């Protein structure tokens with residue numbers, strides 16, 4: 001499979017090159033040259049297949065022959081080492097729980113898959129290493145640190161804003177050691193992000209083989225389609241149209257869902273639910289794509305003013321707004337509405353949703369009003385414990401600490417403090 005840059009000003013590359021580079025040389029996102037629907041038989045008998053078999057079928061064409069089948073199957077089995085339950089919250093409304101992985105965030109899936117692909121591509125590479133550089137406002141860093149821990153030939157450097165991530169998130173980043181280094185930046189998330197962007201463009205760092213582990217990287221983004229297939233496998237028996245609502249920030253998750261639909265997965269409609277960072281809902285309203293600086297909310301993993309994957313979604317609909325709106329809606333919700341939803345869900349069903357999932361639930365409810373007799377699924381993208389400062393007071397409960405979190409709480413934090421881009425550069429060179 002070849003990948004082209006969405007800026008159309010860089011050579012086409014293989015899967016391996018796209019994974020190693022992250023972004024094309026013209027700064028465009030990579031996109032697969034073809035998306036070939038899977039045979040209809042596959043969907044008709046999907047309930048007879050294992051999660052690994054389903055996921056292999058979904059991703060095989062995107063990897064091509066660049067990873068041998070047996071190894072790709074091992075990578076998939078390693079990626080899916082935890083459960084993806086669909087839990088009925090109300091009649092015909094389900095939560096697709098994506099938080100049962102090692103760091104209790106859905107980003108575990110993409111991070112595990114990408115790290116193992118990079119590890120495979122580096123297996124014979126003794127001289128040069130790949131360096132994964134990521135900026136995190138919380139969840140990404142922990143998932144990347146855990147996913148890449150101990151992967152040979154890959155050095156991981158995570159930048160996070162000092163004092164601006166939760167205690168649990170900080171420990172997930174700073175206690176692992178080995179090939180993972182946490183740089184604690186005296187600044188805010190945008191400062192971390194700017195430093196990372198600068199490093200990618202810095203010609204003095206060319207020989208460092210820097211790559212990103214954000215959802216712009218195809219190996220982080222594409223495996224996110226697995227759980228749309230797995231949810232379909234569970235819910236197919238009801239024989240009703242399925243509507244998925246994704247709490248969206250950079251729109252990587254929902255974009256993976258749309259690829260799954262292109263492959264033939266019967267999904268009736270998508271809802272991109274956002275907090276007040278509403279660039280896409282505004283676009284659907286007036287047809288003008290106008291990014292704005294991000295605003296802080298209680299669903300902070302979605303505080304994104306210019307969603308990086310939206311351009312991939314536009315590519316799939318050839319910028320045809322009418323066709324796009326048939327498949328896709330997007331709604332925005334305030335923190336007040338989110339808190340009300342968390343309380344209402346808990347009161348009626350006893351289900352504990354954290355703020356991102358609650359935004360997904362709200363968007364789903366709104367869209368279901370337009371679809372008679374459909375089943376709705378919202379993605380629950382993180383475990384409530386990761387947002388305990390919001391969840392506990394809102395619901396007036398005390399959350400038990402899951403074992404994955406317990407295990408990092410007693411470990412000692414190790415970080416390197418930096419302030420400027422020059423500090424980062426010196427760190428990378430030495």
Ligand SMILES: *Cc1c(COP(=O)(O)O)cnc(C)c1O
Nearest residue numbers: 139248249250251252253301381
């Ligand atoms: C990253 C993240 C999101 C947003 O996902 P995108 O793929 O960027 O749209 C939503 N919820 C949580 C908890 C996240 O960590």
